[in-house]
Amino acid sequence: MKILKIITLIIYSIFVSIIFLAILELILYFFTPKYFDRLSYITSIIKQDSILFWKQKENLNREFEKQNLITNSLGFRCHEISNKDKVRYIALGGSPTFGWGVKYEDTYPVAVESNLKQKNIDIEAINAGEIGYSSFQGLNFLKNIILDLNPDILTISYVINDIDKYRFFRSSFLPDSKLEPISDNIIKISNILQNSNIIKTLKYFSTKLTTNKEKYYGKNFNNQYNTNRRVSLQEYEQNLNNFADIAQENNIDLVFIVMPVNFPGKKELNEEETEKIKTLTDKVKDLIEKKDFIEAKTTIEDILKIDEYLPVAYYYLGIIAQQGHDINTANKLFEKAKNYEIFDLAALALKYNDVMRKVAKERNILLCDSAKDFKEYKKDYLFVDPEKDCFHPNDIGHKIIADKLTAIFIDKELYKHGNND
Numbered sequence: 235m236k237i238l239k240i241i242t243l244i245i246y247s248i249f250v251s252i253i254f255l256a257i258l259e260l261i262l263y264f265f266t267p268k269y270f271d272r273l274s275y276i277t278s279i280i281k282q283d284s285i286l287f288w289k290q291k292e293n294l295n296r297e298f299e300k301q302n303l304i305t306n307s308l309g310f311r312c313h314e315i316s317n318k319d320k321v322r323y324i325a326l327g328g329s330p331t332f333g334w335g336v337k338y339e340d341t342y343p344v345a346v347e348s349n350l351k352q353k354n355i356d357i358e359a360i361n362a363g364e365i366g367y368s369s370f371q372g373l374n375f376l377k378n379i380i381l382d383l384n385p386d387i388l389t390i391s392y393v394i395n396d397i398d399k400y401r402f403f404r405s406s407f408l409p410d411s412k413l414e415p416i417s418d419n420i421i422k423i424s425n426i427l428q429n430s431n432i433i434k435t436l437k438y439f440s441t442k443l444t445t446n447k448e449k450y451y452g453k454n455f456n457n458q459y460n461t462n463r464r465v466s467l468q469e470y471e472q473n474l475n476n477f478a479d480i481a482q483e484n485n486i487d488l489v490f491i492v493m494p495v496n497f498p499g500k501k502e503l504n505e506e507e508t509e510k511i512k513t514l515t516d517k518v519k520d521l522i523e524k525k526d527f528i529e530a531k532t533t534i535e536d537i538l539k540i541d542e543y544l545p546v547a548y549y550y551l552g553i554i555a556q557q558g559h560d561i562n563t564a565n566k567l568f569e570k571a572k573n574y575e576i577f578d579l580a581a582l583a584l585k586y587n588d589v590m591r592k593v594a595k596e597r598n599i600l601l602c603d604s605a606k607d608f609k610e611y612k613k614d615y616l617f618v619d620p621e622k623d624c625f626h627p628n629d630i631g632h633k634i635i636a637d638k639l640t641a642i643f644i645d646k647e648l649y650k651h652g653n654n655d
Contacts, residue, residue: 262431327391331363335618345636369473370410391491396465446568494608497580
């Protein structure tokens with residue numbers, strides 16, 4: 235009898251808890267903002283994936299970045315994919331390929347199809363751009379999903395997320411290649427919880443309590459500045475070669491797109507200045523470890539005389555402020571360090587784009603050098619927002635890419651590949 239009472243009490247407690255959570259979920263739905271911040275807005279159109287980290291949600295029909303966003307049953311921003319009856323062109327890339335902030339019909343894959351139709355050439359274009367994807371994710375995406383769609387032509391245009399440090403999910407500040415797959419069951423639970431208003435509210439308030447150091451640089455680096463990129467330059471080159479190998483093995487015509495990035499640059503350092511900064515930075519790390527913060531600050535000032543926009547300098551100034559319990563100053567300095575990383579990204583984008591050109595030349599891969607085309611174009615601003623956006627092409631930018639790709643497709647007769655297979 236006593237056991238029966240205990241079981242009844244447990245069942246009753248579970249029932250009351252479920253009712254309470256359901257009511258709380260409903261209250262938060264009506265009385266909290268739909269999106270707490272920019273990240274929650276972006277992640278509202280993607281879901282976690284065990285191998286790919288995330289994918290765009292299937293069968294969306296909503297407004298996103300001032301444009302109507304419709305996705306098919308695979309989460310692609312394109313029509314529903316049926317049996318293949320013509321040459322199939324699939325575009326792989328991140329948000330610039332996806333068409334961030336532009337109409338679907340203006341994205342370069344669709345514009346290529348439209349251009350060719352005007353010349354009585356009928357191909358099927360599939361925009362498989364996935365927001366936030368690096369070349370590492372793109373390679374797994376190709377192996378696990380895209381090859382099953384039997385593409386005849388592939389365009390590859392990854393760079394912006396490779397050079398970044400941050401991910402939408404699992405932003406542990408490790409390179410993409412170091413992340414282990416997560417089981418499907420855990421992913422399913424995570425995706426359910428991701429949509430919970432209770433979880434979103436708790437995440438928001440926990441983030442508000444988090445210092446900028448933890449937000450931008452993580453907890454586990456022992457106060458060392460994180461230099462890990464999502465994909466290193468060496469890994470990027472290997473990924474491009476792997477794309478080429480897979481295309482060759484599967485008789486797929488491949489075109490690399492050197493995607494333009496319009497980040498602001500800064501004065502290029504010579505070899506002597508670069509070496510001096512490295513030496514002084516190592517000295518700063520040693521001084522901070524010894525808690526000699528006065529000498530460390532003096533050394534950082536010497537670094538900033540060489541390069542006033544160096545993010546690592548402001549990062550270590552933030553560490554010093556944090557050690558002195560001046561959290562407000564520390565947060566501002568960590569914020570400044572993160573903002574100044576844009577200059578590092580500008581320099582890295584040039585290097586990564588050069589690697590794509592190099593691999594294309596070595597492997598005899600067709601190249602659409604849109605970075606060069608954008609640089610030569612002088613009439614209009616070619617990105618979505620002149621004030622805030624440096625890497626998402628606008629409708630004019632997509633047209634430039636599409637026109638160049640169309641010329642390549644016609645010149646090399648790619649539209650004849652595998653016709654009616």
